[in-house]
Amino acid sequence: NAGVTQTPKFRVLKTGQSMTLLCAQDMNHEYMYWYRQDPGMGLRLIHYSVGEGTTAKGEVPDGYNVSRLKKQNFLLGLESAAPSQTSVYFCASSYPPLPGGPEETQYFGPGTRLLVL
Amino acid sequence: QKEVEQDPGPLSVPEGAIVSLNCTYSNSAFQYFMWYRQYSRKGPELLMYTYSSGNKEDGRFTAQVDKSSKYISLFIRDSQPSDSATYLCAMSGRTGGFKTIFGAGTRLFVKA
Numbered sequence: 001n002a003g004v005t006q007t008p009k010f011r012v013l014k015t016g017q018s019m020t021l022l023c024a025q026d027m028n029h030e031y032m033y034w035y036r037q038d039p040g041m042g043l044r045l046i047h048y049s050v051g052e053g054t055t056a057k058g059e060v061p062d063g064y065n066v067s068r069l070k071k072q073n074f075l076l077g078l079e080s081a082a083p084s085q086t087s088v089y090f091c092a093s094s095y096p097p098l099p100g101g102p103e104e105t106q107y108f109g110p111g112t113r114l115l116v117l
Numbered sequence: 118q119k120e121v122e123q124d125p126g127p128l129s130v131p132e133g134a135i136v137s138l139n140c141t142y143s144n145s146a147f148q149y150f151m152w153y154r155q156y157s158r159k160g161p162e163l164l165m166y167t168y169s170s171g172n173k174e175d176g177r178f179t180a181q182v183d184k185s186s187k188y189i190s191l192f193i194r195d196s197q198p199s200d201s202a203t204y205l206c207a208m209s210g211r212t213g214g215f216k217t218i219f220g221a222g223t224r225l226f227v228k229a
Binding site: 004035039040041042043044045090092103105106107108109110111 | 121123125149158159160161162163166205207209217219220221222
């Protein structure tokens, strides 16, 4: 049981280049999330998905796109990378909340460090 | 003003000390309060979870919530070098859709 995995672990891009970050989970979770973590800012939600084929914007979605074609995978794309997108990106997944209940525990991947020059 | 405020530290203590980590928040709709632990170059993992006000204890860890003051705390007793990590508070509420907000995290160093 690998949990949540992310590829690549580290990447250097030049301004204007594009790339895709891949997240995979083997826990059969419905919900998946992409966060970025910056010093002093904590984790900020970029996009999330509540099921296969559905995605929604989070707190900081500009400059990113996502796709959830398969339940176990959640892709994060940068079409034209900017230095402001230098960050550590975390993917997470969880079960949906029970009716009237709290959000379920999120399980995080190990992160992808992205440097945009 | 951020919805969740957390002192980034770093906080350095000797082994065996009692550690107090804190967060304040502004949104009174938050009902669920969590503490995540994040080791260096790893993803966060859930450490403690509490609902509404009160205390919750798990081994050497105690989570405390004071909703009237909008203040939450995590206490670590008999701190160990293995407790050295970044601790992130997080909170959410059922306000028409989920929304978990994370604090910036406090870096803790426990010296042997």
